[in-house]
Amino acid sequence: MATVLVVDDTPIVREQLRRAVGGLPGITRVVGAASGEEALSRWPVERPSVVLLDVRMPGIGGVETAKRLLTRHPEANVLMTTMAEDADGLARAIAAGARGYVVKDASPEELSIALAAALSEATRRQVPAQTRGRxxxxxxxxxxxxxxxxxxxxxxxxxxxxxxxxxxxxxxxxxxxxxxxxxxxxxxxxxxxxxxxxxxxxx
The missing domain is CATH 1.10.10.10 (Winged helix-like DNA-binding domain superfamily/Winged helix DNA-binding domain)
Known part of the structure; x- marks a missing residue:
């Protein structure tokens, strides 16, 4: 059973993602945050199984949020969300330790697969970055x-x-x-x- 923290500065998008995630099997709780700053403060309290983090946000932004969160809490599971593929932002977020990304209008099946992959990927963080995946x-x-x-x-x-x-x-x-x-x-x-x-x- 998993808790998901949805981070997006647009209320309607945040609510749509919350509803989509909340309807997936195995997800017991979905909470929201409107900014990277709020996500950083809420993560130690909620300790979510996965963080769905918008790449582009006002303030410190999604990439910097991912970097700070994973520096403070290396065990965090971060999955970036984007309206369209943002190769530069996504690459920098993944380089900082994010699991990958999912588009915001993904189907329930695509969203479920992405979340499952993010959760299963957690054990791979035990392998040093320079040798991971080989x-x-x-x-x-x-x-x-x-x-x-x-x-x-x-x-x-x-x-x-x-x-x-x-x-x-x-x-x-x-x-x-x-x-x-x-x-x-x-x-x-x-x-x-x-x-x-x-x-x-x-x-």
Missing amino acids: PGGSAVQLTEREVQVLDGMSRGCSNAAIGKELFLSEDTIKTHARRLFRKLDAADRAQAVATGFRLGLVR
Whole structure:
């Protein structure tokens, strides 16, 4: 049974997320916070199983909130929420320790999967960041081309734009992307870039 803290500065969005989360199996309690500052003060009191944290908010913002919360409470489970994919903000939040992200208009099934993944991921925080997600802690070995593709992703470039830079087709870029996702144990671009930042593969 889980408690979820929904953090969003827009009341109607916050209430919609609260209702959506509250209807999921296994969720016993849903509480809300209107700002990052309020989330930081409420987390030690509520100690929620998962924090759904808006990426873009007034005040200290979602990324800084995630960073401060996870610095103070490394055991916290943070899942970012966004209206549309924000590769830069999401990558920085994930680099700070957030589990991943979910769009605010996700279906109940998508939301349930994201929350379940965030909860199950908790045990992986016991593994040092530089070896997380790789059996035996083995080092990641990316080819030069894969590093170039990852660098393009870190700058928010589309596959087509990366292909133009490297004089490669978009399909070839997608092939390199799939390979580096597998090597980095990443589900999407944001996670791949975040892992790249952690490992010093991109800067």
